[in-house]
Amino acid sequence: MVLNPPRPQSGRNILADNSQKLTSFAQRHIGPNFGDIQQMLGVLGLTNLDELIDKTVPQAIRFNQTLQLPAAQSEYAALGKLKQIADQNQVYRSYIGMGYYDCITPTVIQRNILENPGWYTPYTPYQPEIAQGRLEALLNFQTMIIDLTGLEIANASLLDEATAAAEAMSMSYDICKNKSHNYFVSRECHPQTINVLQTRAKPLGINIIIGDHQSFDFQESIFGAILQYPATDGTIYDYRHFIEKSHAHSALVTIVADPLSLTLLTPPSELGADIAVGSTQRFGIPLGFGGPHAAYFTTKEEYKRLVPGRIVGVSKDIHGKLAYRLALQTREQHIRRDKATSNICTAQVLLAVMASMYAVYHGPDGLRGIAKNIHQLTTTLAAGLKKLGYKISSENFFDTLRVELGNTRLDAILDAANNKNINLRIFDNSNVGISLDETTTEADLIDLWQIFALKDELPFTVERLTSSYPHISQLRQTQYLTHPVFNRYHSETDLLRYLHQLETKDLSLTTSMIPLGSCTMKLNATSEMIPVTWAEFGKIHPFAPTSQTRGYQILFQQLEAWLGEITGFAGISLQPNAGSQGEYAGLLVINEYHHSRGEGHRNVCLIPQSAHGTNPASAVMCGMKVIGVTCDQQGNIDVEDLKAKAEKHSHELAALMVTYPSTHGVFEEAIQDICAIVHNHGGQVYMDGANMNAQVGICRPGDIGADVCHLNLHKTFCIPHGGGGPGMGPIGVSSHLLPFLPGHSVVRMGGELGAVSAAPWGSASILVISWMYMIMMGADGLTEATKIAILNANYIAKRLELYYPILYQGKNGLVAHECILDLRSLKKSAHIEIDDVAKRLMDYGFHAPTVSWPVAGTIMVEPTESESKEELDRFCDALIAIREEVATIESGEMDIQDNVLKNAPHTAESLIVGEWNHPYSREQAAYPAPWNKEYKLWPSVGRIDAAFGDRNFVCSCLPMEAYS
Structure with missing residues (x-):
């Protein structure tokens, strides 16, 4: 084995760089420059990229044409073009409801989470030692949900409210033993939720029964039921009697609950629910024409191993320090395959983090105040509508009214609303809905009254109608969000520092490359991200009339x-x-x-x-x-x-x-x-x-x-x-x-x-990112990116093949855009496990590649096209150095148990507190490579004890004394 071959030299060829026929953005997106590309090809024994592709991709499937795509645009031009499209959307005040509400994203959260690459570029926290910030934020999210719903266990988010409801149906089907195939769905659920439930039920042989929970007689056996709380028309029902009857028939009950309403309403657990799901969108997440938003899923402790998605749990590291990790990982779908409870392998982490920090920032009193204000305005709105001669369908509501039009024509109401740039919900020709939100003001109430009065003059004032009487029959009596984290960061200074402290505990693309196979962690360019927070995209309700969403329709048509x-x-x-x-x-x-x-x-x-x-x-x-x-x-x-x-x-x-x-x-x-x-x-x-x-x-x-x-x-x-x-x-x-x-x-x-x-259209607001990427790259840039992704992977494979065998290669000895390094021999030669290498990479400043998948005992590396040759070499140097460290164990120079790999990662605390009794130096532990002395990302905890976390399962915030 050759452990120290000469490292390929990097160089810049400015004239050659300028000869590339790519847009300026493509040159910025693609890491290696022309000179680097030529050197990398030389290492592979190739003359140009076309030869690489000819030897890698079967000729029979090659697309030997130029993609028919628009000409590449500069970043400035692309943003201008997208702004023209965005301007064709009309931002109305939408009081449509149906689970989607306008809200206020605190600017400290918008700037420091949503717009911050330190938060939006990390990978799933499978390497928890360098993901403690996100894991803490997600634990806050789970605690928030547990507190608001009163149930015992929550996951770290799902995709949206409707799919979370479908997951609840599937879990109920797996749990219930009464052999029924019938699932009761309240007709008071949101229509999109009913639709997704019907789609999910059909291939599984589940029969959906849509009905009235007040009159359902249980003549047909059911394995479960789902209820909306408050109902889609705003009514607050007391579901206790229905839930008791369901339980008597061995059926599980899910409540789809609006979390903001739960600051005032009796929580689902006290109504007897087995599962609660919902959306946290109104906790500071823009409407975005439907997404992305973080759903929640919470249930009883006894069902914890059947919960879909991921759960963050509390464990400890090798030093006894409390630490967070993804718990119960046997549920992960890559492991369970066709025995998986769900195919969920993704969550809405960024949005869950935002929602959790919205609760941290406002605290229990702030959330309650927001909810009370919304309810007060809704009560006042209802009083005014009655003065105008309209009937409200229910007197027990939180933020939504169903208004019976009587003799007033629907088209007259809609015309008046359109003149004020307001959207209402249309139930039918005789009923409309109004859902108020955090952004609603008294001035908005006046506009709404004028719409229903069909004139500007009103026979009353806001002051005459304001009443403190709550239109809620079942007010909440239990406390929530009592943990200190929800009661100490209410100034912007405090929250800013808290967010920054968490961010600095995590490795993201702002730190180093994340070389994960099948995950493609490439550059997420700033110009691609900027339009996400434009109001023309962010403040559109998913069910707004198509006449108001022409910009989005253009975007969809072009992307398709x-x-x-x-x-x-x-x-x-x-x-x-x-x-x-x-x-x-x-x-x-x-x-x-x-x-x-x-x-x-x-x-x-x-x-x-x-x-x-x-x-x-x-x-x-x-x-x-x-x-x-x-x-x-x-x-x-x-x-x-x-x-x-x-x-x-x-x-x-x-x-x-x-x-x-x-x-x-x-x-x-x-x-x-x-x-x-x-x-x-x-x-x-x-x-x-x-x-x-x-x-x-x-x-x-x-x-x-x-x-x-x-x-x-x-x-x-x-x-x-x-x-x-x-x-x-x-x-x-x-x-x-x-x-x-x-x-x-x-x-x-x-x-x-x-x-x-x-x-x-799913998570429509983030489609602007892909639109920007494609329009800035153009056909040539996109094709070049593919070639460089394949080049970078082959360059890494070539540099590392002397140290770690490449498990699979094509007929010409080349790989595609990722390669698998075989580390299985290390266990036999030095008792080194794959996790030892993964954790040691943290000391070098890198996230591990994909570990033990698709083959146990291997790592899968995908560098992407965005990483420079310099970064690729740094990563290769780290893996080569680790192989040298393994060699010292193989030779007996280093102890087989007490060594830099087994003890990795090394925290700053472990280096300076107490005696140093290891057979290697502190410097070797902390600064194994020259670049670590220039910049060092310190893991905030040592290696985490996964088994301890599963044996002592906790998925909510511990009291502060537990951290002392």
């Missing part, structure tokens, strides 16, 4: 056209708001297609052993039977095994799920044959688009043979990871699948499939 061109598909749906949702939607489309042909019996899904863990979980959610397909010694799909299983299940074959390039980091040569085999047996090919970053401009899924593919916009197309969300997972489909794209019950769109997400 560009993504269609990039993928070779006939149609795109932007609705799925996560990669997991894209998988689910894509398989549902295939299901609907088979049913339309009278082949609903097709339910077998073939999935290679190397597939993402969410793939089999998604298939099970769609009612499919998973059949595994083996891989050969090179990591490719075993074509003979695929043929045999396709033949065996020919009559029932529904789909093949395949990732391309493969999850093993290789362009499989047989991909077209693989697609043909499935098609010949009547199946459809679903392509997981996680590795699309190696395809853009080089090959297209639709040309290869895929029928449907989801696209991770939060990977390939630059939406930031956000520490585990937000994400977007739109799907592309071939022409024969167009009629089966997701639709929506509130907004006319799509095909025959129901809604898969609460909002018609």
Whole structure:
């Protein structure tokens, strides 16, 4: 083994740089310059990028044309163009409600979280020692939800309220033992929630019963029920009697609760609920035409191992210090695969952090004050409407009124509202809804009264109508948010410092590269992020009339056209708001297609052993039977095994799920044959688009043979990871699948499939990020980015192959955009586990690559195109140095148990407090590389004891004395 070969030298060739025919933005997005590229190619023994692609990507699938995309724009020009589109949206005051409310994002939170790359660029906190800031913020989120709902355990967020409700239905189905297939859904739930529940229920054989909870007689057995609190028309019901009857029939009850209302209302736990879900959007998160927003999920302690998504738990590190981690990780979908309770592998971390900090900033008194003010204004509004001769459907409300129009024509009301730039909810020709929010003022009430009076002169004043009488029959008696964290950061100075302290505990892309395979942690450019907080995109209600959202419609049409061109598909749906949702939607489309042909019996899904863990979980959610397909010694799909299983299940074959390039980091040569085999047996090919970053401009899924593919916009197309969300997972489909794209019950769109997400276009406001990326890169820039992503991965593989065997390679000894390094021999030679290497990388200032997936004992590295040669070399140098440290253990020079790897990561406290009894120096522990002396990110805790955390499970804030 050669441990110290000469390191390739870096150089700058300005003239060569200028010869690149790329926009200025593309040159800024792509890390290596022209001179670096030539040196890296030289290390690989290649002359140019085209030769690299020729040797990496099978010729048969190459897209040998230029993508037909708009000409690349500069950052300034692109922002100007997008502003013109944004100006075509009309920002009305929307009192539509239905789970979406305008709110005020505290500027200290907007600037220091939403607009801060230190918060929006980190990865999911799987390496908790360098993610303590986010984990603490998420623990605050869980504590907030537990306190407000009164239930015992909460997760760290889900995608949106409707999909959280669907997760509650699925969990209830798994828990209930009464063998019923019926699920009761109150007709008072929001219509989009009912629609998503119906979509989720169909493939699982669940029968949805939509009815009135007050008259339901339980003649039909049910395994569960779901209720809206307050109801969609604003009524506050006391659900205790219904819940008692449900429990008597062995059914579990979920309450969909507005968390702001729970500062005043009796919490779901006291009503008897088993599960509570909802959206935290009105806790400072912009409307954004539907997202992204953080949903919550909370339930009883006894169901903790069935809770979907992720839970942050309290544990301790090797020094006995309290520390946070993702708890109960056996629930993670990559591990449980087709036994997973859900396919959720993403959350809405960034938005959950914002919501938690909204509660921290305002505290219990501030939240209660906001809720009381909204309720007071609603009470006053109701009094005025009655004075005008209108009837209010319910006298027990929080923030929403259903107004009976009587003899007044609906069109007259809507015309008057339009003249004041106000949106109301239309129940039917005789009833409209008004939902007030944090931004509502007394001046708004006057505008609303004038609308219903159909004139400006009013027979009363606000002062005459104001009453302190609460229109709530079940006021909350229990306290909430009593923990000190919710009672000490109420000045901006204090909150600013708290946010900064948490941020500095985390590694993000502002620190160093995050080289995670299949996660594509690339540059999230500032120009891409700026439009997210523009009011023209952020303050639009998802159910605003289309006449007010022309800008958004232009944005959607252009994105769909560009993504269609990039993928070779006939149609795109932007609705799925996560990669997991894209998988689910894509398989549902295939299901609907088979049913339309009278082949609903097709339910077998073939999935290679190397597939993402969410793939089999998604298939099970769609009612499919998973059949595994083996891989050969090179990591490719075993074509003979695929043929045999396709033949065996020919009559029932529904789909093949395949990732391309493969999850093993290789362009499989047989991909077209693989697609043909499935098609010949009547199946459809679903392509997981996680590795699309190696395809853009080089090959297209639709040309290869895929029928449907989801696209991770939060990977390939630059939406930031956000520490585990937000994400977007739109799907592309071939022409024969167009009629089966997701639709929506509130907004006319799509095909025959129901809604898969609460909002018609998913997390619409972050689509501007991908729009900006594509318009600034242009066809040449996007294609160049793909080539450099492949170059960077091969350069790393070449530099490290002498130290860590490359597990899988293509026929020419090259990899795609990621590579797998085999560390399994280290366990035998030095008792070094994969986690030891991962934790030691923290001491060098790096986040670990993907650990032990898709092969145990390996790490998967994906550098992306955004990392410079200098950064790639620094990362390689770190891994080479770690291999040298392992060699000292192998030789007996370093103790097999007490060494820099086993004790990693090293905290500043561990270096300076107490005696130093290790057989290596403090300097070797803390500053293993020259760059660490220039800048050092110190892990705030030592290695965390995962088993202790699971044995002593806690998912809410501990009292402060526990930290002393």
